[in-house]
Amino acid sequence: MPLDPSFIGRTYPPTAPYEVGREKIREFAVAVGDANPAYTDPEAAKAFGHPDVIAPPTFPFVITYAAAAQVVTDPELGLDYSRVVHGDQKFVYTRPVRAGDRLTVTVTIDSIKSLAGNDVLSVRGEVNDESGEHVVTSVMTLVARAADEAGE
Amino acid sequence: MAISFDEVEVGTELPAQSFPVTRATLVQYAGASGDFNPIHWNEKFALEVGLPDVIAHGMFTMAEAIRVVTDWVGDPAAVVEYGVRFTKPVPVPNDGVGAVIEVSGKVAALLDDRRVRVDLLATSGGQKVLGMSRAVVQLG
Numbered sequence: 001m002p003l004d005p006s007f008i009g010r011t012y013p014p015t016a017p018y019e020v021g022r023e024k025i026r027e028f029a030v031a032v033g034d035a036n037p038a039y040t041d042p043e044a045a046k047a048f049g050h051p052d053v054i055a056p057p058t059f060p061f062v063i064t065y066a067a068a069a070q071v072v073t074d075p076e077l078g079l080d081y082s083r084v085v086h087g088d089q090k091f092v093y094t095r096p097v098r099a100g101d102r103l104t105v106t107v108t109i110d111s112i113k114s115l116a117g118n119d120v121l122s123v124r125g126e127v128n129d130e131s132g133e134h135v136v137t138s139v140m141t142l143v144a145r146a147a148d149e150a151g152e
Numbered sequence: 153m154a155i156s157f158d159e160v161e162v163g164t165e166l167p168a169q170s171f172p173v174t175r176a177t178l179v180q181y182a183g184a185s186g187d188f189n190p191i192h193w194n195e196k197f198a199l200e201v202g203l204p205d206v207i208a209h210g211m212f213t214m215a216e217a218i219r220v221v222t223d224w225v226g227d228p229a230a231v232v233e234y235g236v237r238f239t240k241p242v243p244v245p246n247d248g249v250g251a252v253i254e255v256s257g258k259v260a261a262l263l264d265d266r267r268v269r270v271d272l273l274a275t276s277g278g279q280k281v282l283g284m285s286r287a288v289v290q291l292g
Contacts, residue, residue, distance in 0.1 A: 031184035032215040033171065038228055048227040057222070057231045058215040062185050065211075086210050088284070090235030096228060139235075 002114045003121070003144075007077055010109045012070045017102040017130065018063045025055045025099060032056060045098075054096040061089070064125035064138035067105035071123050072142070079119070079144055087120065087141035094134045102130040110139070117146035155225050157266035157291040166224045166257040166270065171216040173208050173242065174250035181212045195246065207241035213253055213281055217274045220257045221287050232267065233288035242276045251276050257287075266291050 022042075029039035037044035038054050045053045072081050097103065110122040125138040178192050187209055190197040198206045214236050222228040244251045253276050260271040272285040 028184045031177075031180045032212065032219075033177075034215070034219055034222075036219075036222055036228055048229065050229065054229060056215060057218050057228060057234050058211055061211050066186060086238055088235065088237040089211070089214060090233070092233050093229075093231065 003077060003079065003112050003119045005112050007109050008112050012067075012107045014104040014106045014128075015063075015067045015070075017104050018066075020055065020097055020099055020101040020103065022053050022099040025053055025059065028059050028062065029056055032058075042099075050096070050098055052099040054098045057091060057093070057096075060091060060097055060127055060136045060138055063103055063127065064105055064107075064140070067107050067125050068123050068140065068142075070107055071109060071121070079121075079142075083145045085143050085145065087143040089141075090139045092137045092139075094136065097127075097135060101135070103127050103135060119144040154227065154230075154292040157262075157268070160259050160262075160268060160291065162259055162262060164259040166220050166259075168254065168256035169220055169223070171219070171253045171255065172250060173212065173216075173244055173253060174248070175206065175244060175246050177250070178206065178208060178212070178244060181209055185209065185211060187211065203241065203243070205243035205245055208244055208251065208253075210236075210238040210241075213238075213242055213274060213276075216253050217255045217272050217282060217285055218287060220255045220272060221270055221289055224257075225289060225291070230290045231287050232290050234286070236272075236274075236285040237283035238281075239283040240276075240279050240281045242281050253281065260286070263288065 026040050105125045105127050108124045110124050113120045121142045123140050127135045182188050192209050195206050255274045257270050257272045259268045261269040270287045274282040
């Protein structure tokens, strides 16, 4: 059954603040094997003009993915998460995420389409800091495969 | 060693890189990212849902691909936009060797405000694994 198009434009309440720690950034940078000193050495980050270590470009997904659970698990929307794959992902940055940030995410369903029996959702997460300033926007496309189709 | 906008032109190639990925890499990335979907660490589950093997997190591949840009410019904050499409999975066999993600990039367009668009090509096992993989980068 296709998803209810009346969910297009629905915005969920902002998430509780996520506090970005230096060691979490380090853990993420090590996990992706990225030795850029801007992620681990506050002095190196300052040399680039940042007040503290910054996070790698895809780090915001850690926060926006958790926030998107509001959509994925919304019982009214009724998405079958076992059939959902991540179709594409985009980030638009005002500034990098950095240690000490307290970030909230406001999630909006931008579009719902039905393509060849698959439900395709565009889910936007606006990430703001404690003072309400924009940090990064994450847009993810989720594809819920048709129920009768074998996985690939 | 910031890159100057004046140094580049359409077609300028960024240094290509190869990124190995093993089962251990995926477990480590799962922990760091909070994405514990079993298709990235449980072979039995992955096969049951029709995958050829355990596959790498798409977001892991996305994280590796942008390193070609951030290692080129130095300051990762130079990346002002970055988007990809996940076109093919990266199967990661449990053979102690795993898979390799090969990434190359080139300047595809000169934009306003001393910015450029970099198009990235990411392959694994000869298959293109990301589509429309593009970054907008602020140069000096």
